[in-house]
Amino acid sequence: MRIGKGSCHGTFGELVQGIIDEKHFLITFPIPNLKSEAVFIPNPRASEMTMGDPKVKALKAGKILMQQFDLPLGGSLDIRSNIPSGKGMASSSADIVAAIRAIADSYSLPITKEMISSIAAQVEPTDGVMYDEVVAYDYIHGELIEGFGTLPSFHLVGFDFGGEVDTVQFNHIEKEYKQQDHAIFIQAYELIREGFGRRDFSLISKATTLSARVNQKILPKPFFYEFEKLAQDYQGGIVVAHSGTVMGILLDGNLPNQNEVISDLSRQMSDIVKNPILTLF
Template identity: 30%
Template sequence: MSTRVPVFGGNQPRPVPGRTPGVHVVRQPLTRTVSGVCHGTLGELYQGPLRAGPVPDIALVSFPVDRHSWVHFTPEEDAPGMLGESGVLGEPRASGESGAPGAPGVLGAKAAAAAGLFLDRFGLTLPPGRWSVHSDLRVGVGMASSTADIVATLRCLFRLFGLAYDLDVVLGVLARIERADSVFLDEFALHLSGRHRVVRRLGTGLGFHTAYITEPGTVDTAAVTDRLLTHYRRHGPRYERGLDTLLKGFSTGDPRAVAQAATISAGLSQEVLPKASFDAVLAHREWFGADGVFVAHTGCLIGYLFAHRPGADVKSELSAFFHSLGHQCSFAQGGYG
């Protein structure tokens, strides 16, 4: 049975009676909007087995990007403080045509499920209030949009109830809902997406400038998992060599080694989930002076990695090249360096 969060005088934390020891809440003004924000990804720098073997896991090194999902909650006494059957009640979400930002939508079922699991975990009741959401991240193309929505929702709830952000709670909620990218961390990480386990944190020392496109369509990760695992078993040693190169690049702070490893991983992905533009993009890498090629392995993104920002002339050439392939080029900064 759930209970409302008690509101105490002053600003001192108080425990929720009968709940998890050491978990505290603080008074929150009823008129103050609270928000949670989570970055997305531009696919992955690596996706493959953690190590060669007959029973591989799907391991990721997600490629964080400076694009985000936002979730806001504004306490309002006359608003319905509840979860609806189709999601958390609230204002429209920006999630336009084919998953592109810009047109109205609603908070998705996965984020609503995450909110419900959070409230159950702590024995809390959502106070009356209004949700609103917005996202830069396209759905189903490899930007970790659903995971970012979930994490942003949970961060909003941690702040709403005055609870310290607890990564174990976040991972526990994600494990009940979906495979996940490591957007719950503000650093690179080698992560087992199905087991929701961080194998190695890789820090914030590296960053890249990118030029990328989104090919048509969407990819259902769950639907291609068996095909991926079969490919991993057949080519385990090749994946292992690429991952070793990538981890050494992170450990030495060498962006070009990381970009080389990302290109290897993208090439392996092309053998199982091909991108129509891959051959042309790879063939012109040196022409543009790019350090590597990256893809969303179970998505529709493909682009170039640059250790240094390309100049205006190179951006113009990249735009013309991608336009000749039938796509609009986008530029974004990925990583942290």
């Protein structure tokens, strides 16, 4: 038993999200420099786990873990994160995973990604952020579907339209997908699989754009079609938070004159949306 530490990356929305064969899935878009970091100080003499800045979901996940291993619930949990909440960037999922890892580190628990998934899914629908690489993930049941490996080299110019989306409430809303939408989900999934297999960025960006178009019927983003045109001009794709407020243009990391391209793209985006909150990854 010692002071335990754990961390977890965030995401920029999802590469693809939808339903195939009545199973909800998402394909993760991990962003390593978005991060939640947790520290756990055990206190076996205390009866409760405390936090200076309470994060209810992370606390609940920590208690579930400790109950599973029949551990005393006492201790202090502290979480620091640079992931904005309510934006569709996996802030709460990252907090949950970081907290579980910190407690597991403190007690040297033999925790697995599958165990983390199971606990996280008991708290809320969860992103697959316990996996470092890109995966297809059943976010309702917390189950890995398929791993794809790392993304080819990329740049992302992202922006936020403001406001927040409550992911839990959003996931309780029945999505009225048409038969054509289900066919697009299958197409996008296969494009991802092929794109990662061939390390072909163009196939991946096509998949993200297909998924974003379907989501535009569910949670529309302002200026979507103007930005889709910009993405096409730069041989990139649109990526969105399917249950959040952010959207971005995904660019091939091997483009010539990258700095010039990103600068020009950012300027054009600013011409469409006055004073957008731009983020580069």
